[in-house]
Amino acid sequence: MANPNDPALRSxxxxxxxxxxxxxxxxxxxxxxxxxxxRVGVAIGEYVLDLYAVAQFxxxxxxxxxxxxxxxxxxxxxxxxxxxGRPAWRAVRQRISELLRHDNPTLARNEEAMHSCLLRQSDVxxxxxxxxxxxxxxxxxIEHATNVGIMFRDPANALLPNWRHIPIGYHGRASSIVVSxxxxxxxxxxRKAPDAAAPTFGPSQQxxxxxxxxFIVGRGTELGDTxxxxxxxxxxxxxVLFNDWSARDIQSWEYVPLGPFLGKSFGSxxxxxxxxxxxLEPFRVAGPVQEPEPLLYLRQLDEHNFDVNLEVxxxxxxxxxxxxxxxxxxxxxxxxxxxxxxxxxxxCNLEVGDLYASGTISGTTPDSLGSMLELAWRGTRPVxxxxxxxRKFLQDGDTVTMRGYCEKDGLRIGxxxxxxxxxxxxTL
Amino acid sequence: MANPNDPALRSxxxxxxxxxxxxxxxxxxxxxxxxxxxRVGVAIGEYVLDLYAVAQFxxxxxxxxxxxxxxxxxxxxxxxxxxxGRPAWRAVRQRISELLRHDNPTLARNEEAMHSCLLRQSDVxxxxxxxxxxxxxxxxxIEHATNVGIMFRDPANALLPNWRHIPIGYHGRASSIVVSxxxxxxxxxxRKAPDAAAPTFGPSQQxxxxxxxxFIVGRGTELGDTxxxxxxxxxxxxxVLFNDWSARDIQSWEYVPLGPFLGKSFGSxxxxxxxxxxxLEPFRVAGPVQEPEPLLYLRQLDEHNFDVNLEVxxxxxxxxxxxxxxxxxxxxxxxxxxxxxxxxxxxCNLEVGDLYASGTISGTTPDSLGSMLELAWRGTRPVxxxxxxxRKFLQDGDTVTMRGYCEKDGLRIGxxxxxxxxxxxxTL
Numbered sequence: 001m002a003n004p005n006d007p008a009l010r011s012x013x014x015x016x017x018x019x020x021x022x023x024x025x026x027x028x029x030x031x032x033x034x035x036x037x038x039r040v041g042v043a044i045g046e047y048v049l050d051l052y053a054v055a056q057f058x059x060x061x062x063x064x065x066x067x068x069x070x071x072x073x074x075x076x077x078x079x080x081x082x083x084x085g086r087p088a089w090r091a092v093r094q095r096i097s098e099l100l101r102h103d104n105p106t107l108a109r110n111e112e113a114m115h116s117c118l119l120r121q122s123d124v125x126x127x128x129x130x131x132x133x134x135x136x137x138x139x140x141x142i143e144h145a146t147n148v149g150i151m152f153r154d155p156a157n158a159l160l161p162n163w164r165h166i167p168i169g170y171h172g173r174a175s176s177i178v179v180s181x182x183x184x185x186x187x188x189x190x191r192k193a194p195d196a197a198a199p200t201f202g203p204s205q206q207x208x209x210x211x212x213x214x215f216i217v218g219r220g221t222e223l224g225d226t227x228x229x230x231x232x233x234x235x236x237x238x239x240v241l242f243n244d245w246s247a248r249d250i251q252s253w254e255y256v257p258l259g260p261f262l263g264k265s266f267g268s269x270x271x272x273x274x275x276x277x278x279x280l281e282p283f284r285v286a287g288p289v290q291e292p293e294p295l296l297y298l299r300q301l302d303e304h305n306f307d308v309n310l311e312v313x314x315x316x317x318x319x320x321x322x323x324x325x326x327x328x329x330x331x332x333x334x335x336x337x338x339x340x341x342x343x344x345x346x347x348c349n350l351e352v353g354d355l356y357a358s359g360t361i362s363g364t365t366p367d368s369l370g371s372m373l374e375l376a377w378r379g380t381r382p383v384x385x386x387x388x389x390x391r392k393f394l395q396d397g398d399t400v401t402m403r404g405y406c407e408k409d410g411l412r413i414g415x416x417x418x419x420x421x422x423x424x425x426x427t428l
Numbered sequence: 429m430a431n432p433n434d435p436a437l438r439s440x441x442x443x444x445x446x447x448x449x450x451x452x453x454x455x456x457x458x459x460x461x462x463x464x465x466x467r468v469g470v471a472i473g474e475y476v477l478d479l480y481a482v483a484q485f486x487x488x489x490x491x492x493x494x495x496x497x498x499x500x501x502x503x504x505x506x507x508x509x510x511x512x513g514r515p516a517w518r519a520v521r522q523r524i525s526e527l528l529r530h531d532n533p534t535l536a537r538n539e540e541a542m543h544s545c546l547l548r549q550s551d552v553x554x555x556x557x558x559x560x561x562x563x564x565x566x567x568x569x570i571e572h573a574t575n576v577g578i579m580f581r582d583p584a585n586a587l588l589p590n591w592r593h594i595p596i597g598y599h600g601r602a603s604s605i606v607v608s609x610x611x612x613x614x615x616x617x618x619r620k621a622p623d624a625a626a627p628t629f630g631p632s633q634q635x636x637x638x639x640x641x642x643f644i645v646g647r648g649t650e651l652g653d654t655x656x657x658x659x660x661x662x663x664x665x666x667x668v669l670f671n672d673w674s675a676r677d678i679q680s681w682e683y684v685p686l687g688p689f690l691g692k693s694f695g696s697x698x699x700x701x702x703x704x705x706x707x708l709e710p711f712r713v714a715g716p717v718q719e720p721e722p723l724l725y726l727r728q729l730d731e732h733n734f735d736v737n738l739e740v741x742x743x744x745x746x747x748x749x750x751x752x753x754x755x756x757x758x759x760x761x762x763x764x765x766x767x768x769x770x771x772x773x774x775x776c777n778l779e780v781g782d783l784y785a786s787g788t789i790s791g792t793t794p795d796s797l798g799s800m801l802e803l804a805w806r807g808t809r810p811v812x813x814x815x816x817x818x819r820k821f822l823q824d825g826d827t828v829t830m831r832g833y834c835e836k837d838g839l840r841i842g843x844x845x846x847x848x849x850x851x852x853x854x855t856l
Contacts, residue, residue: 134602166682168682201724223613255687259686343690346691354603426775
């Protein structure tokens with residue numbers, strides 16, 4: 001069998017070289033149309049491959065996917081498919097790769113099947129790909145943590161003492177994770193300016209994005225179990241882009257001592273296509289040197305970061321988009337494997353579909369920062385947009401779009417985008 | 429129809445006056461036996477009423493509980509039943525009250541039905557009553573927050589500036605909520621003594637309980653919706669006892685700046701019977717005076733606290749239990765209505781089954797504190813046990829049991845208990 005990551009593979013579907021979804025990617029998502037209920041699909045070029053239809057035509061029959069086939073592909077989330085386990089994910093991806101190869105006539109020459117299985121992405125609605133019952137947001141970019149420390153604490157001691165020892169994280173709100181394209185309503189909340197006598201309640205004046213990536217857990221554990229660092233990636237199904245919308249004024253008033261709460265829980269956006277860790281394999285890179293060396297349970301060999309180019313654009317209502325940041329996921333100080341092993345190190349049970357977000361991914365230059373807070377440096381250097389306006393934080397009507405892709409030796413594996421538009425706050 | 433809270437009601441089942449489960453209570457839970465899969469039941473005296481059996485005998489037929497009947501009573505959680513809404517909860521509780529009344533022969537004289545519907549509590553295994561996809565832990569006892577502030581921050585400014593303005597809370601880990609009776613394994617984790625040069629990884633040396641109560645959401649909202657304070661209790665199905673196990677050494681090293689994480693997520697225990705807010709109605713009390721007056725969205729009239737007597741016992745392996753604390757839920761500074769309204773105030777969507785815990789419920793006297801941290805005052809005044817030993821924190825083999833009940837005018841409505849035994853940490 002051909003390696004589905006082989007850069008030489010081609011599909012009988014015409015795919016632009018700049019597409020995020022060549023035959024080497026094959027990310028999983030959930031879509032619906034007016035005629036078809038929620039179904040699992042795979043992105044290929046400008047198309048979606050309907051896996052329920054593929055299964056109905058019998059193309060998965062010899063894969064031994066279990067008694068729930070083909071119903072697992074007619075679900076509102078990927079969870080049941082993911083729960084089948086890595087051998088199943090790999091078998092399905094391998095089969096899809098075969099079916100889409102330029103030299104395989106099985107699907108390409110079966111007009112009825114092709115018509116039934118392939119839909120244009122522009123003709124479907126993408127849904128939230130995974131139902132995550134548990135969502136942790138880490139804080140694993142050393143540049144971001146340092147920037148926040150400089151702004152809000154002590155520039156001379158910007159990183160807190162625990163930061164280089166622990167992949168710091170907190171539990172986020174799972175219910176308000178929404179798929180790309182969902183509008184985000186500006187939250188009302190309590191905030192208090194440092195010089196104000198008392199707090200007030202009203203629309204956040206410091207609405208922000210956070211450029212993040214997140215991984216989806218593909219294998220659960222029992223309470224009391226742990227995950228050795230060398231096995232941690234076996235528990236990861238794939239990755240998405242993640243916008244951890246943040247209301248800085250609400251957050252700064254509420255977060256001491258128990259952490260972020262309503263400053264975050266009004267919404268978090270995910271991209272609709274989950275790129276498998278298998279597809280990302282060619283893009284492994286070493287992370288930053290960790291100093292001091294982590295404790296034994298977090299110590300890893302080899303390369304556990306992934307080289308994903310990221311960008312953030314802001315488009316004002318009716319205007320053109322300005323790309324305000326370029327960053328890279330490969331910069332992360334703590335790897336996904338370390339995050340996952342740490343999460344489970346106290347015996348906390350993992351569940352299939354758990355979402356673990358990276359924390360804001362900031363680079364080392366002023367144009368590579370992952371939030372408005374940092375880009376405009378707490379409002380002191382407003383960010384210019386193409387329409388001549390500028391931003392300290394987000395305005396109503398702004399659409400924020402994040403994109404990500406890997407590129408190496410002529411092969412491009414992309415994540416598509418996660419986008420959301422700010423609606424005005426509810427009137428009080 | 430008789431008011432199911434009427435203190436004069438009696439059942440044809442013999443119920444001890446000290447029972448937590450008289451005919452005026454009728455809490456809901458989920459049980460199983462070797463013969464019967466998971467089913468919804470109601471506690472009555474020393475018995476469980478099997479609602480699936482009751483439904484099969486046709487006793488709910490005229491209640492119009494919808495097309496999912498009677499399957500909703502053959503489920504591993506109460507969620508589907510709760511999702512039917514308050515009119516359904518009330519209709520079912522009313523009907524059960526009627527069936528169990530001393531003067532109603534319908535069930536009492538139908539030997540076949542009675543045999544099928546009533547099981548001894550000692551013959552069933554109780555399961556986690558609700559599947560909570562979202563769990564928030566509040567911090568709403570002013571005595572607890574003050575004690576923690578005195579111990580870890582500034583005795584002169586023990587309460588943080590936001591505390592009297594916001595029902596402070598944080599998202600907890602939903603996956604590790606377990607039912608009473610589940611053993612709790614001592615977690616391993618990173619901790620660093622203040623005078624140590626570097627952290628180490630190993631078993632927590634400061635394992636603690638937190639005496640809490642929690643409420644279960646019975647009605648969801650859409651993202652962007654809010655819950656006016658005057659309607660907040662309409663969204664609450666009922667309450668349980670809650671032990672928020674805490675590893676203080678892990679917590680104190682990890683929690684700045686993003687809050688508690690692995691110091692809590694290794695397990696949280698709930699009592700198996702959910703006492704409805706309807707059953708608690710006779711036990712309303714006013715809460716403490718709130719000063720300053722909360723902002724308008726949190727301002728409430730009437731009485732929104734509930735007078736629940738609470739106690740905590742510690743039983744060493746093979747020894748007798750010592751009750752180490754007596755507290756009361758009526759002391760809480762922030763009410764459940766205020767917590768829920770605050771949670772939803774930024775548009776965060778609620779889901780049926782959400783669990784909102786109160787935070788540690790401490791009283792004003794040294795014997796009414798809700799955690800070992802406070803009872804032993806950070807290890808400075810060890811707590812004596814009946815077997816002659818003493819505790820600064822919990823030891824392996826200790827069983828912690830929390831109990832709660834309301835009592836007024838001869839009527840007692842109880843919660844049963846939430847209990848858990850500490851197992852030794854996994855070897856590294």
